[in-house]
Amino acid sequence: MKKIEFIKAVYKLNEIPVKELPTVILGGRSNVGKSSFINTIFYPAKVAKTSSTPGKTRSINYYLVENKFYIIDLPGFGFAKVSKAERDHWKNLIEKFIELNKNIVLAFHIIDSRHLPTQLDIEFNQFLAEKNIPCNIVLNKIDKLKQSEISKSVRDVVGIFPELINGENLFLFSAISGRGKKEIIRILTALLL
Numbered sequence: 001m002k003k004i005e006f007i008k009a010v011y012k013l014n015e016i017p018v019k020e021l022p023t024v025i026l027g028g029r030s031n032v033g034k035s036s037f038i039n040t041i042f043y044p045a046k047v048a049k050t051s052s053t054p055g056k057t058r059s060i061n062y063y064l065v066e067n068k069f070y071i072i073d074l075p076g077f078g079f080a081k082v083s084k085a086e087r088d089h090w091k092n093l094i095e096k097f098i099e100l101n102k103n104i105v106l107a108f109h110i111i112d113s114r115h116l117p118t119q120l121d122i123e124f125n126q127f128l129a130e131k132n133i134p135c136n137i138v139l140n141k142i143d144k145l146k147q148s149e150i151s152k153s154v155r156d157v158v159g160i161f162p163e164l165i166n167g168e169n170l171f172l173f174s175a176i177s178g179r180g181k182k183e184i185i186r187i188l189t190a191l192l193l
């Protein structure tokens with residue numbers, strides 16, 4: 001992956017860029033590591049802003065890769081410290097956006113390997129399945145776990161999402177060690193052909 005450009009931050013559904021290009025979406029809880037994922041995959045370009053303060057990305061961030069496809073960093077869902085009304089607002093916005101966008105070819109759903117998927121993760125996964133959007137689950141922050149804990153995390157997530165097969169639609173990832181980067185790049189490269 002060479003050329004990536006930040007295109008725009010979208011706050012409302014009528015601000016979506018008009019170019020019809022294949023689109024990859026990136027979803028997950030607030031602070032799970034979506035922006036870090038982009039920076040790791042496209043290193044040395046450091047295009048995405050990361051933050052240790054949860055709940056920062058409040059926009060739909062469009063990146064353009066090699067002028068061929070968009071990759072979109074969605075607002076994080078399920079940050080505990082916001083009101084239910086605000087959580088619902090973001091969940092609705094994300095779902096409407098996905099429904100309106102007919103160019104989505106693939107999703108990466110990022111889940112922190114240290115925690116069980118939440119109800120919102122389950123709902124996001126189901127929503128993508130209903131919309132027939134192929135989804136890869138990325139278990140990240142794997143650098144924080146021992147091997148035995150990694151195995152348990154994989155077992156747990158496969159227990160919740162039985163369609164997952166490690167290495168096929170489930171990937172272990174670390175923005176720190178770069179683990180899993182090759183596999184993700186292989187998937188994205190296929191979109192350039």
Ligand SMILES: Nc1nc2c(ncn2[C@@H]2O[C@H](COP(=O)(O)OP(=O)(O)O)[C@@H](O)[C@H]2O)c(=O)[nH]1
Pocket residue numbers: 028029030031032033034035036037049050051052054055056057076140141142143144173174175176
């Ligand atoms: N140890 C570790 N920390 C990570 C990893 N990915 C992200 N982080 C940290 O998690 C926090 C949130 O990351 P960010 O990418 O901003 O999350 P986002 O809200 O989902 O975009 C930051 O402090 C990152 O440095 C990872 O793979 N390993």
Ligand SMILES: [Mg+2]
Pocket residue numbers: 034035036049050051057073
């Ligand atoms: Mg972010």
